[in-house]
Amino acid sequence: MTTIAPAATHPAAASAAAPPAARPRPRALTAESVFIHRSLLHSLRDGEALLMxxxxxxxxxxxxTFVFGGALDPSGGYVDYVVPGIILLCAGFGASSTxxxxxxxMSTGIIDRFRTMPLRAGSVLTGHVVASLARNLLATAVVIVVALLVGFRxxxxxxxxxxxxxxxxxxxFAIxxxxxxxxxAAGSPDAASGYGFILLFLPYLSSAFVPVETLPGWLQWVAEHQPITPIIEAIRGFLMxxxxxxxxxxxxxxxxxxIAFSAWWGAWLFRRKAGRR
Structure with missing residues (x-):
């Protein structure tokens, strides 16, 4: 009795029948380093934002210092008082561009391309945050140098x-x-700019420019119980x-x-908007 050998499976059919191989996820910090490099390049190309x-x-x-300082501190030492607040104000201006x-x-469609890649949800945000940290530290250094030139001691x-x-x-890093x-969370870049601008008012409601005890009673409570005041007082204590x-x-x-709240909220928003529930 003749035995019929099974027909050879065509390579194309075999590959079609086999389940697609899972794409390997990038090694630890590989995606983060790529997005950090990407964000740094964007920062260098957007020199106007850094300049502002x-x-x-x-x-x-x-x-x-030169317009209001004489009225606030006739001794001429107001620059020593105001510089810590200006440093945080500089950080806020720089971070708001993030x-x-x-x-x-989120609005240009680049995130849809990232969705097809085996990336961690937080890697895109990490790139933006680390690039902003480097950008703002540079801006802070320039502000400190200018302060030293105008009398900060x-x-x-x-x-x-x-x-x-x-x-x-x-x-x-936190801001x-x-x-x-x-x-x-914002629906557009314009909305993000508007929401971020609200946070830039916090230094004005703190001890950045005047002592807390000189504020109205109800405003003193706000200044004492918001995060900017203790940060400014700690920096002022270190420097002065x-x-x-x-x-x-x-x-x-x-x-x-x-940091804890922002990291959790940001990761949740990214997974939700990028379709990774």
């Missing part, structure tokens, strides 16, 4: 400078993550040697809370 993030706080510092960049990504030693810079970097989440009390612990706690 430096010019606006610098102009405010010169305005308060909301616009993220909202632009800190009493901090090397260790105090390191502590102050570390706290400034932590604040920039940038919050702006990134706002960019995800003023008493900071428990401001440093409140500053660290506020920054940690903002």
């Amino acid at each position: 993030a430096i010019l606006l706080p610098t102009m405010l510092m010169l305005l308060f 909301a616009v960049y993220v909202a632009r990504d 800190p009493t901090a030693g090397f260790g105090e400078w390191l502590a102050a810079i570390g706290l400034i970097a932590l604040y920039i 940038t993550y919050l702006f990134a989440a706002i960019g995800l 040697g003023t008493p900071m009390g428990d401001s440093l612990w409140w500053a660290l706690g506020w920054c940690a809370l903002i």
Whole structure:
């Protein structure tokens, strides 16, 4: 009896019948490094945004120092008081552009392309946040140099400078993550810019420009219980040697809370808008 050999399976049919192989997910931090590089390139190409993030706080510092400083502090030392607040204002201006960049990504369709790739949901946000941190630290350095040129005379030693810079970097990281989440929540880049602009008023309702005790009674409560005041007082304590009390612990706690909330909110919004439920 003749045995009939089974027909050979055509390679094309075999490949069609086989389930598609899962695409390998990028190794740890590979996606993050790619998006950081992408965001840094966008920052370099958008030089006007970086220039405005430096010019606006610098102009405010010169305005308060030379126009209002004589009335607020006739001794001429007002620049030493106002610089810590201007530094945080500079960070806020720079970080607010992150909301616009993220909202632009969400509205131009690039996120739809990212959805087809095996990427972690937080890698896109991480790229924006880290690039903004680098951009804002550069802007902060320029503002400090200008402040030194117009009479800012800190009493901090090397260790105090390191502590102050570390706290400034932590604040920039926290506020940038919050702006990134706002960019995800906004419906358009214009809306993201408007929502972010509201947060830029917080330094004006703090001890950035005048002591809290000089504010109206109801406004004193607002200034004392918002995150900007303890951060400013801690930076002022490091740079100028003023008493900071428990401001440093409140500053660290506020920054940690903002980062935790923003990271959770941003990841949830990205998964929701990118279709990864």
